Amino acid sequence: xxxxxxxxxxxxxxxxxxxxxxxxxxxxxxxxxxxxxxxxxxxxxxxxxxxxxxxxxxxxxxxxxxxxxxxxxxxxxxxxxxxxxxxxxxxxxxxxxxxxxxxxxxxxxxxxxxxxxxxxxxxxxxxxxxxxxxxxxxxxxxxxxxxxxxxxxxxxxxxxxxxxxxxxxxxxxxxxxxxxxxxxxxxxxxxxxxxxxxxxxxxxxxxxxxxxxxxxxxxxxxxxxxxxxxxxxxxxxxxxxxxxxxxxxxxxxxxxxxxxxxxxxxxxxxxxxxxxxxxxxxxxxxxxxxxxxxxx
Numbered sequence: 001x002x003x004x005x006x007x008x009x010x011x012x013x014x015x016x017x018x019x020x021x022x023x024x025x026x027x028x029x030x031x032x033x034x035x036x037x038x039x040x041x042x043x044x045x046x047x048x049x050x051x052x053x054x055x056x057x058x059x060x061x062x063x064x065x066x067x068x069x070x071x072x073x074x075x076x077x078x079x080x081x082x083x084x085x086x087x088x089x090x091x092x093x094x095x096x097x098x099x100x101x102x103x104x105x106x107x108x109x110x111x112x113x114x115x116x117x118x119x120x121x122x123x124x125x126x127x128x129x130x131x132x133x134x135x136x137x138x139x140x141x142x143x144x145x146x147x148x149x150x151x152x153x154x155x156x157x158x159x160x161x162x163x164x165x166x167x168x169x170x171x172x173x174x175x176x177x178x179x180x181x182x183x184x185x186x187x188x189x190x191x192x193x194x195x196x197x198x199x200x201x202x203x204x205x206x207x208x209x210x211x212x213x214x215x216x217x218x219x220x221x222x223x224x225x226x227x228x229x230x231x232x233x234x235x236x237x238x239x240x241x242x243x244x245x246x247x248x249x250x251x252x253x254x255x256x257x258x259x260x261x262x263x264x265x266x267x268x269x270x271x272x273x274x275x276x277x278x279x280x281x282x283x284x285x286x287x288x289x290x291x292x293x294x295x296x
Contacts, residue, residue: 001025002056005064012092013085018072019043019065019093021100022056031107031131031293032061032097036090038114039081039139039188040179040210042071044203047273051111054282058290060109063097065089071205077174079207081115081214083221090123094130107131107296109289113272114245115139118223121234121253125226132292133230134285136237137269140224140249156186157212164213174211188212189244193270224253232296234260235288237272237281244269261288 005020020043024030033055037048043064052062067086068075075085090110098105109132112120117138124130157177164175180194181187187194188210227234234257238250254260263284271277 002053004056005052008096010065010092010096012068012089015068015085015089016074017065017068017089017092019063019096020052022052022062022064023102024056024059024061026059027102029102029104030059030061031109031289031296032063032100032103033109033111033289034090034093034097035062035064036093036110036112036116036120037064037067038112038116040070040079040206041113041116042066042203042205044071044205046203046275047113047278050275050278051282051285054286055111055289058286060289060293061097061100061103063093065093066205077211079176079209080168080174080211081218083214083217086115087119087122090119091127094123094127105129107293109133109293111136111285113137114269115218117245118221121223121227121230121257124232124234125229128231130232131296132232132289133234134237134288135234135253136281136285137239137242137245137272138223138236138250138253139218139221139245140253141222142219143243143249150184153184153186153190157188157215160186161212161215164211165216168211168213174213176209177212179208179210188215191243193243193268224249224256227253227256228258230257230259232259233288233292235285236260236262237285238262238264239267239269239272240264241267241271242269 110120117135178187
């Protein structure tokens with residue numbers, strides 16, 4: 001059984017972040033897991049809550065949180081993804097979990113999905129105290145060609161990115177676009193599959209809008225470039241039909257990591273958040289973490 005969530009706040013470089021702590025329903029000192037959302041995600045989305053609850057039910061303290069400018073965390077302008085800022089937020093969440101009474105500071109693991117799946121690799125590469133890492137459909141750079149996006153749609157997205165970056169340079173409000181949309185819509189992820197998944201992302205705080213300026217920095221972001229520095233076990237969960245974090249990029253990350261396990265599922269990127277698929281994936285992740293945290 002699990003208790004919580006217990007709301008808490010902590011600082012990341014002076015920015016107040018909102019978190020939720022899920023604890024196992026037993027006393028004593030336990031390992032911990034910091035749970036990191038994907039691009040534009042918030043901690044109250046069903047897949048994040050399910051992961052944290054599952055980890056707590058298996059005896060680990062699980063900390064979820066909202067990145068700066070998202071959900072219930074502070075930070076302005078809103079809905080702006082900052083790679084550097086989100087990495088700092090994860091480090092702050094790790095430090096917060098390690099400080100909590102009843103948490104074994106040297107048995108803290110990282111779990112992340114999509115962009116968060118790339119982030120946890122980056123953070124762990126510089127923190128050998130991390131006991132284990134779970135990277136679910138991890139981001140490791142954009143594919144050379146995004147399937148289903150026409151040249152016209154690609155040009156429209158680039159114009160939106162350039163315009164929003166210019167607005168940021170002049171400290172103007174962001175020029176938001178949808179995070180998830182239908183084919184042909186101006187959105188970061190545009191496909192029928194992505195649109196159908198919105199119902200699995202819905203929550204009190206999740207908003208289907210984002211400042212597209214972030215995509216410029218994501219073009220240069222390669223978590224796999226530091227994967228060789230990981231000293232702890234890494235589990236990579238791959239969606240075989242993934243169009244968002246495609247096999248070539250994921251394979252580069254996997255090949256670089258010294259202590260890696262891979263689990264592959266016959267589904268798409270967004271199917272990983274469906275309750276039926278999620279249950280199977282979480283079972284594999286619990287098995288991995290049980291082994292890794294027992295020997296940490």
